Amino acid sequence: MGSPIYIQIHNKIKQEIEANHWAVGDRIPSERDLAVQFGVSRMTLRQAIQTLVEEGILERHIGSGTYVARKKVQEKMSGVTSFTELTEAQGKTPSSKTVSYLVTAPSLSESEHLKLKPGQKVLRMERIRYADEVPICFEVATLPYDLIKDYARKQITNSLYGTLQENGLTIGHAQQTVSSMLASEKIAEYLDLKRGSAILRLRQITRLGDGRPFEYVRTQYAGERFEFYLEK
Structure with missing residues (x-):
């Protein structure tokens, strides 16, 4: 069983970021443009983008667009609790x-x-x-x-x-x-x-x-x- 289409798009976008096609802080193309580029519906493309946002790879700026996420300040939390x-x-x-x-x-x-x-x-x-x-x-x-x-x-x-x-x-x-x-x-x-x-x-x-x-x-x-x- 292969990966869902949105996961394949997620992987391709992540690879582009790691290859510095888009740098930290760069605005990526619009969902409409990316949907055309990948030949998928905007709903499928949006699912891929949302997954990258949830992973902290991309971040949305309301009214501005979606950007490659900047590194956040990290604080260690102790313990592992379900x-x-x-x-x-x-x-x-x-x-x-x-x-x-x-x-x-x-x-x-x-x-x-x-x-x-x-x-x-x-x-x-x-x-x-x-x-x-x-x-x-x-x-x-x-x-x-x-x-x-x-x-x-x-x-x-x-x-x-x-x-x-x-x-x-x-x-x-x-x-x-x-x-x-x-x-x-x-x-x-x-x-x-x-x-x-x-x-x-x-x-x-x-x-x-x-x-x-x-x-x-x-x-x-x-x-x-x-x-x-x-x-x-």
Whole structure:
């Protein structure tokens, strides 16, 4: 099974950026022009661009266009905690709604972050996560398929970390990057927000105890319902 068309376009644009066809801070062509260039619908092109925005590779400037993202100031956050553990620790009941669940070829970014070998497949799942039935975040999680292929879907979607630990695997450290953005129409609908509401975006690469990366997550939190704090 090949990658979806929007992922193929995502990969091509990312390669162009890495080849310095567009430098940091450059405005990329309009969605209309890129759709014509790639021979796809604007909806498909917009999906590719939105994925790059969610990964922090591109950033949108309202009324101006889409630009190659500048590097953000990074702050280390300590500890690795799953959404389920975090929510339960606050006395709330966690739940989730699976939007999509797909075994497919990885995007270029997913392959790089998970250190995948050529030909390896990934599980990419999109979920809305809730606390006491209130939508908190929209999450896109990518996992090496070889790691989780023997687990039932419910074991993965309900509590991935718990499933891994129950099967003898240790959760190691995570690399996390937090930035801010405005809610797109899709995210606003998922999280019951107004379009353009403040969003906290977290990108995380989580490793097992032996150092293997096993999870690449892009999460968008409703800014009015969630906050991060740092321990130093």
